[in-house]
Amino acid sequence: MTLLSLAILIPWAAGIALVAVDGRRPVVGWAAVATLGGTLVALVALGAEVLTHGEVVVTTGGWPRGVGITLRADAAGVLFAVLSVGVLLAATAHLVMGGVRERTFPGIVVLLAAGLTGLFLTGDLFNFYVFFELAMLASYVLATYGGSRRSLGSALVFTLVNLLGTFVFLLSVAGIYHVTGTLDMAAIGARMDAVDPNAGILIAVGFFVAFSVKLGLFPFHFWLPTVYTGARPAVAAILAGGLANVGAYGLLRFGGELLPRELDLAAGALVVIGAASVLYGGVLAISRHNGSEMLAYSAIGQVGYVLVAVGIGGPVGFAAAVMISIVNSLNKVLLFLTTRMRGAIVGWAFLLGALSVAGVPPAVGFVAKMELFRAAADAPALLVLLFLGSAMSLLYAFQIYQYDFWRTERHGPRSHRSQLAVLGIVAAVVLVAGLWPEPLVYLSDAAARAVGGAAVVVGDGTVVSDGLPAVTSAP
Amino acid sequence: MSSIIGVVAPRLLGPALILAAAIIVKGYADVGDGFSAGVIVATALALRYVSLGWELAERSLPVLRRAPQVATAGLLIALATGFAGPLVGDPPFTHYPRAGESVIHIGTLELITAVVFDLGLFLFVTAAFVVLIHHLARLAQGGPR
Numbered sequence: 001m002t003l004l005s006l007a008i009l010i011p012w013a014a015g016i017a018l019v020a021v022d023g024r025r026p027v028v029g030w031a032a033v034a035t036l037g038g039t040l041v042a043l044v045a046l047g048a049e050v051l052t053h054g055e056v057v058v059t060t061g062g063w064p065r066g067v068g069i070t071l072r073a074d075a076a077g078v079l080f081a082v083l084s085v086g087v088l089l090a091a092t093a094h095l096v097m098g099g100v101r102e103r104t105f106p107g108i109v110v111l112l113a114a115g116l117t118g119l120f121l122t123g124d125l126f127n128f129y130v131f132f133e134l135a136m137l138a139s140y141v142l143a144t145y146g147g148s149r150r151s152l153g154s155a156l157v158f159t160l161v162n163l164l165g166t167f168v169f170l171l172s173v174a175g176i177y178h179v180t181g182t183l184d185m186a187a188i189g190a191r192m193d194a195v196d197p198n199a200g201i202l203i204a205v206g207f208f209v210a211f212s213v214k215l216g217l218f219p220f221h222f223w224l225p226t227v228y229t230g231a232r233p234a235v236a237a238i239l240a241g242g243l244a245n246v247g248a249y250g251l252l253r254f255g256g257e258l259l260p261r262e263l264d265l266a267a268g269a270l271v272v273i274g275a276a277s278v279l280y281g282g283v284l285a286i287s288r289h290n291g292s293e294m295l296a297y298s299a300i301g302q303v304g305y306v307l308v309a310v311g312i313g314g315p316v317g318f319a320a321a322v323m324i325s326i327v328n329s330l331n332k333v334l335l336f337l338t339t340r341m342r343g344a345i346v347g348w349a350f351l352l353g354a355l356s357v358a359g360v361p362p363a364v365g366f367v368a369k370m371e372l373f374r375a376a377a378d379a380p381a382l383l384v385l386l387f388l389g390s391a392m393s394l395l396y397a398f399q400i401y402q403y404d405f406w407r408t409e410r411h412g413p414r415s416h417r418s419q420l421a422v423l424g425i426v427a428a429v430v431l432v433a434g435l436w437p438e439p440l441v442y443l444s445d446a447a448a449r450a451v452g453g454a455a456v457v458v459g460d461g462t463v464v465s466d467g468l469p470a471v472t473s474a475p
Numbered sequence: 476m477s478s479i480i481g482v483v484a485p486r487l488l489g490p491a492l493i494l495a496a497a498i499i500v501k502g503y504a505d506v507g508d509g510f511s512a513g514v515i516v517a518t519a520l521a522l523r524y525v526s527l528g529w530e531l532a533e534r535s536l537p538v539l540r541r542a543p544q545v546a547t548a549g550l551l552i553a554l555a556t557g558f559a560g561p562l563v564g565d566p567p568f569t570h571y572p573r574a575g576e577s578v579i580h581i582g583t584l585e586l587i588t589a590v591v592f593d594l595g596l597f598l599f600v601t602a603a604f605v606v607l608i609h610h611l612a613r614l615a616q617g618g619p620r
Contacts, residue, residue, distance in 0.1 A: 002561055005558060005560075005561040005567045006561075008567075009554075009558045009561070009567075012554060013551065013554055013558075016547055016550045016551055016554065017547060017551065019547065020543050020544060020546070020547035058566055058567065059566065060566055060567050060568035060569075061560075061566060061567075061568045061569050061570055062565060062566045062569055068566075068568070069568070071567070
């Protein structure tokens with residue numbers, strides 16, 4: 001309970017304090033890095049508690065459950081929180097080492113961490129929305145940090161599109177409350193069975209659109225390339241590696257736990273949209289000759305896999321979806337951080353990231369692609385798609401590697417040694433997780449089970465658990 | 476407009492503060508809270524900015540220059556009321572005094588968690604509006620930050 005409170009309190013309180021002081025001073029930047037580090041430690045400790053003792057649930061104010069707002073840490077929530085805060089930590093450290101130019105940057109990043117941690121650790125739908133908005137507000141400010149007119153324009157697009165997405169989300173939250181009479185996620189999952197299927201579908205489509213906008217899935221991707229290429233590399237890493245996790249987590253949590261019937265019904269459509277995203281992102285990424293543009297389109301292609309995996313569903317599909325989200329996030333951080341650096345280490349890091357995107361061992365991307373192949377083993381058409389997608393990612397990633405590191409030398413000032421160290425650490429995580437994938441597989445399975453990956457929809461539309469041990473709740 | 480506003484604006488702050496205090500106090504039995512109280516005071520301050528110009532408004536009331544710090548303090552106060560619980564071993568967002576305990580009164584004002592939260596919110600809303608007005612006025616009239 002204390003850890004759960006701490007994980008939310010630390011970034012929130014520190015973020016508010018840091019926004020008020022001048023973030024261009026190095027000490028403030030380092031304070032932000034320390035705060036993110038502290039949050040990460042609290043989250044890891046919380047994760048250890050969740051994995052050993054089961055879900056941690058705190059009802060605020062000591063009210064009975066259903067009256068007070070529920071904070072809940074389960075394997076999926078903690079995993080995504082650790083991942084996102086870790087990404088924010090790496091990107092912030094990288095930026096602080098290079099010198100912060102905007103006075104509010106450290107505070108805003110920490111507030112973004114507060115929003116993300118909160119939304120991953122809440123068991124209440126409206127509370128999810130509040131933390132979602134906090135994270136989004138912080139990211140709207142972050143998106144303006146390019147300085148140029150172009151990045152301001154892209155920030156405006158980002159803000160408008162995402163405000164629209166959040167509005168659709170809020171409509172669906174209201175819809176859920178209308179049909180089930182509760183905002184507690186666990187209770188919603190149980191009560192959705194009795195709801196009129198048409199209403200259920202309408203609500204599910206609203207959530208799907210909201211999270212797809214965040215993820216930048218194919219028909220909702222139009223904002224993504226301008227924003228990711230207009231922002232500074234560290235900010236792009238934060239948006240692509242940290243904030244985009246909200247979309248993946250949302251699809252899993254809302255599809256798997258809250259609306260399993262609707263997910264089952266729409267599985268085919270999800271796979272088709274995911275496949276379209278993979279192909280569209282892949283083809284456009286091949287046509288780009290600039291590192292960050294390639295990465296932006298690659299991001300659209302890679303999240304397609306998440307949707308395909310969610311569409312396949314079941315324990316294996318969900319575990320694959322979790323793993324792909326984690327791997328995507330790591331790849332994006334690694335590759336976006338390399339975009340404006342130079343030197344041999346940067347070349348090696350980029351190579352590793354490229355291998356990971358393409359799903360080639362020893363990088364961790366291979367493990368994720370393996371999981372996806374395992375999930376899609378029954379559908380030959382999907383296997384062809386996965387193979388084609390991987391081939392395209394290999395092509396576009398190495399095309400950029402060739403342009404940027406073989407044919408010509410990158411120009412610009414030498415990269416700081418400390419920044420290279422950050423890059424090295426992220427690269428090491430990608431490499432070690434690829435060579436020793438057991439922890440990642442275990443965590444993904446635990447997370448998939450937590451978001452209802454163990455439940456299956458039987459013929460008559462009711463949802464049953466497949467007999468996996470239920471997650472116990474700590475007092 | 477200027478002659479009326481010029482007379483009214485400097486004299487409006489006192490009544491606005493009293494009205495805000497009344498709204499916070501009655502908020503626990505009737506409509507009202509820290510947010511609306513903050514908006515009322517911020518409106519009175521905005522009128523001062525309009526009639527005096529930002530430089531004179533801030534010279535006559537130097538605390539306005541400290542608005543960002545006041546906003547931060549307000550947010551931290553509001554946040555502290557939520558997370559005071561875990562410090563003493565209660566769940567977050569616990570309401571003090573707990574059910575059945577006696578309430579400290581200051582006149583008709585009851586000193587409870589919600590009031591402290593609303594005071595924090597009041598400070599934040601007022602100061603955040605002032606920051607916005609300051610920046611807008613500076614954009615419109617020019618001058619250093």
